[in-house]
Amino acid sequence: MLVNAYSKKVFNMAYQFSGSRQEAEDLAQEIFLKLYGSLGKYDFGRNFTAWLLTLAKNHLIDEYRRSRWERTKRDDFDDRAIAQAAFDGPERSLAREEDRKAVWKALDGLSPEIRATVILRDIQDLTYEDIAENLGLPLGTVKSRVNRGRLQLARILRPGKGEDQ
Amino acid sequence: MSGSHAEEMLSAYLEGELDGARKAEVETHLAHCPECASLLEAMRDTRDALGALPELEPSPDLLRRLYAIPDRKRRFQPIRDFLLRPSLQPVFAGTTGLLVFLSFLAFSPGGRSLQKSLNRQVHAGYGRIERLYVKAGSIPEEIGARKESILGSLRSVDILRKDRE
Numbered sequence: 001m002l003v004n005a006y007s008k009k010v011f012n013m014a015y016q017f018s019g020s021r022q023e024a025e026d027l028a029q030e031i032f033l034k035l036y037g038s039l040g041k042y043d044f045g046r047n048f049t050a051w052l053l054t055l056a057k058n059h060l061i062d063e064y065r066r067s068r069w070e071r072t073k074r075d076d077f078d079d080r081a082i083a084q085a086a087f088d089g090p091e092r093s094l095a096r097e098e099d100r101k102a103v104w105k106a107l108d109g110l111s112p113e114i115r116a117t118v119i120l121r122d123i124q125d126l127t128y129e130d131i132a133e134n135l136g137l138p139l140g141t142v143k144s145r146v147n148r149g150r151l152q153l154a155r156i157l158r159p160g161k162g163e164d165q
Numbered sequence: 166m167s168g169s170h171a172e173e174m175l176s177a178y179l180e181g182e183l184d185g186a187r188k189a190e191v192e193t194h195l196a197h198c199p200e201c202a203s204l205l206e207a208m209r210d211t212r213d214a215l216g217a218l219p220e221l222e223p224s225p226d227l228l229r230r231l232y233a234i235p236d237r238k239r240r241f242q243p244i245r246d247f248l249l250r251p252s253l254q255p256v257f258a259g260t261t262g263l264l265v266f267l268s269f270l271a272f273s274p275g276g277r278s279l280q281k282s283l284n285r286q287v288h289a290g291y292g293r294i295e296r297l298y299v300k301a302g303s304i305p306e307e308i309g310a311r312k313e314s315i316l317g318s319l320r321s322v323d324i325l326r327k328d329r330e
Contacts, residue, residue: 003231011223025227032231099214106211122215147176154207 002035006049010056016123017060017116019074019107027063031056057124061134064116074108076101099157106156110149117142118149171201175208 007028014027035055042051107115116135120126121142128146132139171194177183178191195202223231247253270280308315 003228007223007228007231008220011227012220015221016218021221021224025224025230028223028227029230029234032234036234099210100218103211103214104218118215122212123218125216143176144173147173150176150179150208150211151172151204153211154204157211158203158207 002052003032006052007032009053013053013056013124014060016119017064019104021075027060031059034059057120057134061116064112074105076105102157103153106153109156110152114145114149114152117145118153121146122150171195171198172204175201175205179205179208179212 010031011024011028014031015021015024018024018027035052038055042048107118110118117131120131120134121128126134128139128142131137131146132142135142137145171191174183174187174191178188183191195205270277270283
């Protein structure tokens with residue numbers, strides 16, 4: 001069933017974008033409504049997962065374009081999820097819980113345009129070309145925004161690291 | 166190479182996108198600029214932390230809402246299918262045209278004068294019919310009143326007598 005197979009992935013995409021659990025739930029519901037309405041248009045020659053995730057991503061980007069998230073602040077990252085992540089495997093030394101929490105919160109400090117490109121590139125792992133196509137931006141603009149976003153995040157997070165070490 | 170110029174290339178350097186000459190240029194700068202070197206390190210940490218964000222579990226309430234969507238869709242599907250039948254399209258087109266015409270009559274200033282003239286024509290036609298009806302109703306009375314004179318005229322030309330013979 002579609003909900004069993006894809007609800008987690010879709011919900012997490014929405015959560016990464018919105019930064020709010022409540023909003024992510026609403027977005028996930030909107031995406032599934034859209035999905036059930038579009039099943040008739042699905043081309044059986046295509047990879048279903050890729051098709052569904054593209055539909056979800058496009059919906060999130062459309063919502064982003066409507067500046068919906070300019071008004072909202074990101075919640076603190078869900079502690080339960082972080083606790084569970086400890087079982088996922090050995091953690092990288094520089095990607096500890098505090099780093100994740102800090103970087104999650106630091107995304108708030110970016111402008112919506114830069115935040116969207118950083119999320120698509122570094123969390124959802126899209127190529128620069130895909131981001132440019134999805135956001136309707138020149139490739140150079142996307143690369144420049146990702147670089148600026150990473151620099152801003154690095155500057156926000158760097159003093160904290162200095163104290164830790 | 167200046168610090169700001171090196172900063173513009175840090176993402177590309179991090180992702181191994183620079184050609185040999187530029188890469189060497191950045192590395193030379195990094196070797197002599199602790200500020201840019203620490204920024205690069207922080208960027209790498211930030212990127213790793215973003216990529217290592219764990220996935221959350223969707224709440225039971227969201228799952229319930231998502232499972233309910235197909236039922237809702239199924240309930241309205243027959244109505245939707247009926248309304249979207251291609252054979253109904255001319256009907257919708259005709260109705261839309263009629264509604265546009267009626268709204269034009271009802272709301273536009275030009276339409277109001279058209280409506281008045283239409284009303285006048287209808288009333289004039291109706292009045293004409295009424296007058297004809299009244300005239301038609303008075304014909305038997307007129308015939309009764311003029312019966313004697315008509316019969317006298319007929320007798321004088323001997324038409325009735327010949328008929329009797």
